[in-house]
Amino acid sequence: MAIIDRSPSEIVALGEALQRITATDVLALTPQPSFDESTRDGYVFRVIDGSGERVSKYRIVDEIPAGKPSRTILEPGTACRIMTGGCVPEGGERVVPYENCAEGDGVVSITDNSLQVGATFIRKTGSEIAQGERLLGCGVQLEGAHLGLLASCGVHDVSVFVRPSVGYVCTGSELTAATEVLELGQKVSSNSFLLEGLLASVGARPANLGVIKDSEHELLALFAKVVADELDVLITTGGMGPGKYDLVETAFVEAGGKIVFNAISMRPGKSFLFGTLGRTLFFGLPGPPHAVRTLLNTLVGQALLAMQGLKGSWPKRVQVHLQHEIRVKRNDVLRLKDGVLTMDEGRCSVRLAGGLEVGNCFVLLPPGQSHYREAELVEVHLAIDLGAGW
Amino acid sequence: MAIIDRSPSEIVALGEALQRITATDVLALTPQPSFDESTRDGYVFRVIDGSGERVSKYRIVDEIPAGKPSRTILEPGTACRIMTGGCVPEGGERVVPYENCAEGDGVVSITDNSLQVGATFIRKTGSEIAQGERLLGCGVQLEGAHLGLLASCGVHDVSVFVRPSVGYVCTGSELTAATEVLELGQKVSSNSFLLEGLLASVGARPANLGVIKDSEHELLALFAKVVADELDVLITTGGMGPGKYDLVETAFVEAGGKIVFNAISMRPGKSFLFGTLGRTLFFGLPGPPHAVRTLLNTLVGQALLAMQGLKGSWPKRVQVHLQHEIRVKRNDVLRLKDGVLTMDEGRCSVRLAGGLEVGNCFVLLPPGQSHYREAELVEVHLAIDLGAGW
Numbered sequence: 001m002a003i004i005d006r007s008p009s010e011i012v013a014l015g016e017a018l019q020r021i022t023a024t025d026v027l028a029l030t031p032q033p034s035f036d037e038s039t040r041d042g043y044v045f046r047v048i049d050g051s052g053e054r055v056s057k058y059r060i061v062d063e064i065p066a067g068k069p070s071r072t073i074l075e076p077g078t079a080c081r082i083m084t085g086g087c088v089p090e091g092g093e094r095v096v097p098y099e100n101c102a103e104g105d106g107v108v109s110i111t112d113n114s115l116q117v118g119a120t121f122i123r124k125t126g127s128e129i130a131q132g133e134r135l136l137g138c139g140v141q142l143e144g145a146h147l148g149l150l151a152s153c154g155v156h157d158v159s160v161f162v163r164p165s166v167g168y169v170c171t172g173s174e175l176t177a178a179t180e181v182l183e184l185g186q187k188v189s190s191n192s193f194l195l196e197g198l199l200a201s202v203g204a205r206p207a208n209l210g211v212i213k214d215s216e217h218e219l220l221a222l223f224a225k226v227v228a229d230e231l232d233v234l235i236t237t238g239g240m241g242p243g244k245y246d247l248v249e250t251a252f253v254e255a256g257g258k259i260v261f262n263a264i265s266m267r268p269g270k271s272f273l274f275g276t277l278g279r280t281l282f283f284g285l286p287g288p289p290h291a292v293r294t295l296l297n298t299l300v301g302q303a304l305l306a307m308q309g310l311k312g313s314w315p316k317r318v319q320v321h322l323q324h325e326i327r328v329k330r331n332d333v334l335r336l337k338d339g340v341l342t343m344d345e346g347r348c349s350v351r352l353a354g355g356l357e358v359g360n361c362f363v364l365l366p367p368g369q370s371h372y373r374e375a376e377l378v379e380v381h382l383a384i385d386l387g388a389g390w
Numbered sequence: 391m392a393i394i395d396r397s398p399s400e401i402v403a404l405g406e407a408l409q410r411i412t413a414t415d416v417l418a419l420t421p422q423p424s425f426d427e428s429t430r431d432g433y434v435f436r437v438i439d440g441s442g443e444r445v446s447k448y449r450i451v452d453e454i455p456a457g458k459p460s461r462t463i464l465e466p467g468t469a470c471r472i473m474t475g476g477c478v479p480e481g482g483e484r485v486v487p488y489e490n491c492a493e494g495d496g497v498v499s500i501t502d503n504s505l506q507v508g509a510t511f512i513r514k515t516g517s518e519i520a521q522g523e524r525l526l527g528c529g530v531q532l533e534g535a536h537l538g539l540l541a542s543c544g545v546h547d548v549s550v551f552v553r554p555s556v557g558y559v560c561t562g563s564e565l566t567a568a569t570e571v572l573e574l575g576q577k578v579s580s581n582s583f584l585l586e587g588l589l590a591s592v593g594a595r596p597a598n599l600g601v602i603k604d605s606e607h608e609l610l611a612l613f614a615k616v617v618a619d620e621l622d623v624l625i626t627t628g629g630m631g632p633g634k635y636d637l638v639e640t641a642f643v644e645a646g647g648k649i650v651f652n653a654i655s656m657r658p659g660k661s662f663l664f665g666t667l668g669r670t671l672f673f674g675l676p677g678p679p680h681a682v683r684t685l686l687n688t689l690v691g692q693a694l695l696a697m698q699g700l701k702g703s704w705p706k707r708v709q710v711h712l713q714h715e716i717r718v719k720r721n722d723v724l725r726l727k728d729g730v731l732t733m734d735e736g737r738c739s740v741r742l743a744g745g746l747e748v749g750n751c752f753v754l755l756p757p758g759q760s761h762y763r764e765a766e767l768v769e770v771h772l773a774i775d776l777g778a779g780w
Contacts, residue, residue, distance in 0.1 A: 003601055013581070014568060014583055015568075015586075017402050018586065018587050018590065030572065033577075034572060034577070035574055035575055037419035041631065041632065041633035041634070053625050054624045059521060065604065065635050066562055066563055066564035066575070066604070066635065067562065067564030067565070067575055067576060067604075068563065068564075068565035069574045069575035069605075083634070083635050084631055085562065085564050085577070085631060085677075086575070087574060087575035129746070130399060135746060136746075136754060143587055143748060143775045144583055144584040144585065144586060144588050144590075144683075144775060145584055145587070145679070145683055145748040145775065146579040146588075146748055147580075147583035147584065147587060148581060148583045148584035148679050149580070149679075149746060149748075150580075150583075151568045151578045151579075151580035152577065152578055152580035152583075152679070154572060154578070155567060156568055172456055172457065172475065173455055173456055173457035173458065174456035174457030174458075174475050175457070178405075178541045178546055179546060182420065182424060182544065184425055184477060185425055185456070185457055185458060185459035185476070185477035186457060187423075187424070187475070187542065188541045188542055188544070189541075190537075190538040190539070190540075190541035190542035191538060191539035192541075192542075193404055193405070193534055193538045193541050194534045194535055194537065194538035195534065195582050196405075196408065196537075197533055197534020197535070197537060198534050200408065200534075201534075213457075214455065214456065214457075237466065241431065241432065241474055243473050243474060244431070244473070245456065245473050274664075287475075289535070289538050289539075289542070293534075293535055315452040317713065318731065319733075319734065319735045319736055320732040321736045322734050329562020342711065343706065343708045343709075343733075343738045344510050344709065345767065346709055346710050346711045346737060346739070347736060347737065347738065347766050348733045348736055348738050349736070356519070356525060356539060357525075358535040358536055358539075369412055377735065377736050382736060385533045385534060385535065
């Protein structure tokens, strides 16, 4: 059994499906267009009369706006006024745009050789999308444009993977919720804001389970609650070091948790626990926000998107040019650094983010290499929380 | 007076500020760290005794976990156990990690020359961020990482621009809401799904005002309601052609609307109205979903983001290489085509999106040029609704 199971699927109405990920192929229930449709304002003609001759003047027998199909059956030598989007009546063979026609006394004549041109200005039923045609594959994240496409093909609801429920807890006796007054030695549990945003970016249903102290008792109570609530995923920050108050791993094992791994050869990642507790996946992250963001983007987000069945792999990995040289003091393991990716003149390049800047990607500096030249290609992981302003 | 005014600002709690855009610079209210903080589990020492001599054994007088500052004043020759994140007590000069110390009988001695190394393992108050330092500029869209940074510096709420209220209406007598049974000649008003998603992507507060018929009466009622409700923006789709049932422009003027322009030399864009109605901005879009998405991305989204004060210009414009040649039949005006942008080996390139594919950018094909070579640089606008799967 895989450790990370695919979420079950559920059926949701299109209006609730934005950003959700499809759990099946989605097929057109109606063809597109669903009727023979005029693509111009003009006249629709029964061109050929009974004897096979073209006629030059046509008696107007009806007017067909969009949305109001006519019961008229066009006989030879008759025409209807028709609007863009109007339903071509039985017997209608072609539409001629009104600018190429002249109307008077209930009769329309065609002023040029419009009957000879190839275009009929009629979109035939199913000419764009056939009934039963595959509109979307499985594993596609639904944007507004996808939903519009589905709606136009008669699809009212869609099967999507259930969004995993993800509880998060900041651990640390020094932490307080943001609204409280900070006393000496205390810190705001700022990771809760970071996690709330990141988890929303990957489609999870985040639940802030608050702040707990470095206390085995409190940690055990947390783990018991998570099992009882059947959370899909639990994330903690802090308490992952080697110190005597770093109790997350001990308490996790005490609570019956099974460790899959408790460190990865990556920085950040030295303090990183992944395990299972009943049916709940557990990610123990270190405390520093930079490490939380990096590990969420690189590892936890990947797991959450995999649970939701997103096709393709996350994070997106791309090779880009370095904008400046980098020298690395310690090159014992893979290091991930905040980066700022830009595109210019057909070239993608990256620089390391400075100071307080929030990057839009993470630059991978593999072990064994200490010097990276300007313009050298490096791999980056795109940040999952890229906003409109990147 | 500019036609597009900046939205007013409002103060929101950090927990409500995700994706909002800052209306002022944001300054650190507390320094970071806010106290002298140990960066290791170990011992904190008063190294120099009264005579200026270093001593080799130190009496342990307290233990300082994170979050529990000690009232102890370290005298010469004394030390405290201290944990990572612990508050350095008065008199503490440096921390030595526990692995470089030996403790026994209430006394700790240092096992190597740790007192000589430069690192004190103490993060001094304000060494990362000074009180009053600028954390963010005006016009930044707030991601989780920004909110975490603000929280860690004592900021509890933030001034952001008000999200514009944007009503949207699909016009067309042939349109029905998605849940109804489609009769001959009718179509689902699929643009409502498209608009809902796109408007959310640009931070607007979308309000679905439903579907209305091609009726001057219904349009006038809509415009009157919009003025009464003081919507910031109204968007309609459809009813923008030259036909006798294309009544949007007529009704808009009749309702007192002022046209700023009613066509742009761009495809799509031939049918595109921008005007003002009281304090409401009005965008009349054509009916085809492709045109709606393109014009929203290129023009309407820009206006909505400008109202919210996003720094920089939207859509992001980048020069990228064509993956294949393009021949254009009609090159009379600028054309925007759905494109799929990829990054590979330091190179950004684009191809035209095919069939039902939803692109992640729009390729600009300027007037006057009929042939674009493979690998030629073209300009693209990034799509605002880029999801995790792009």
